[in-house]
C-alpha cells in the first residue's frame with residue numbers, strides 16, 4: 001500500500017531519502033563544536049530554553065576535535081553526516097566557523113554537514129559562508145536545522161525561545177534564496193498547547209519549501225526549569241496513545257515531499273523524567289505505523305497545496 005520509494009512506510013523518512021538519492025544508509029554523527037547560545041551566555045538570557053539540558057540539546061554529541069580520530073579508528077559508521085548539534089552552531093565569528101565546517105567537509109567519509117542553530121544567529125557573512133561551502137563542495141550535503149518548536153507566541157515566551165516568528169520567516173527566506181535545505185524542529189506536547197495548536201504549527205510549515213521536519217515529543221529532563229514546573233504539577237506530559245494519534249494527524253497534513261527526520265525523541269535515559277514510555281523508541285514507531293495502517297492513511301493525505309511557499 002505504501003510507496004516503495006518510502007521503504008513501504010506511511011511517511012517519507014530520512015532513511016528512504018538517503019536510499020533514494022545515495023543508494024545506501026548514511027549515519028548522522030552528533031557533534032559538539034564547543035559553542036554556546038545567546039539564551040545562555042547572557043546576551044538574551046542566562047537560563048536557556050526551559051526544556052534545554054546542560055548539554056545544550058546535544059547530550060549524545062562527541063567533541064568535533066575527536067572527529068578525525070574517530071574516523072581513523074573506525075569508531076563511527078560511514079559514510080556520515082557531521083551533525084553539529086550542541087548549542088547554537090552559527091553563534092560565532094565566520095573565522096571560527098569556517099575551519100570547523102571545512103574540517104568535516106574535506107573528509108572523504110563525510111557526506112555533508114547539518115548545522116543546528118537559531119534563526120537570530122545569522123549574518124550576511126554567515127549566509128555567504130554557506131554559499132561558499134556549497135560551491136566548493138558541490139557533492140556534499142549542507143543543511144541547516146532550526147529549532148522553531150512552535151508558532152504560538154505565548155508558548156514561545158513560556159519556553160524562553162527568545163526570537164519572533166517573523167525572525168524565523170526572514171531566515172527561512174534568506175536560506176531559500178541561497179539554496180540551503182532547512183530542517184525545522186517542532187516540539188509536540190508543550191505546556192498549554194492544544195491538539196489544534198500543534199497541528200497549526202505543522203500546517204503553517206507547509207507554506208515553505210521545507211526540506212525536512214523533526215517532530216519531537218516534549219521530554220522533561222533533570223536539571224531543567226521545565227522539570228520544576230512538571231514536579232509542581234503545572235502540566236502533564238502526553239500519553240503514548242495521545243501522541244500516536246497526534247503524530248498520525250500531523251503526518252496527514254505534511255507535504256508529501258517533506259522528509260521526516262524524526263517522529264519521537266532522543267532523551268538521554270539518565271536524564272529523562274517523563275514520559276518514560278518514550279524510551280522504547282521501537283514500540284513508539286511501531287505504534288505509529290500501526291495507527292497509520294488502521295486509518296488507511298499516509299503522509300500528506302490531508303495536505304492542500306496553497307502555492308505560497310517562501311512567498312510570505
Ligand code: SF4
Nearest residue numbers: 037039048049052087
Ligand atoms: S537555543 Fe538551543 S541551545 Fe540555546 S537554550 Fe535553547 S535549546 Fe538550548
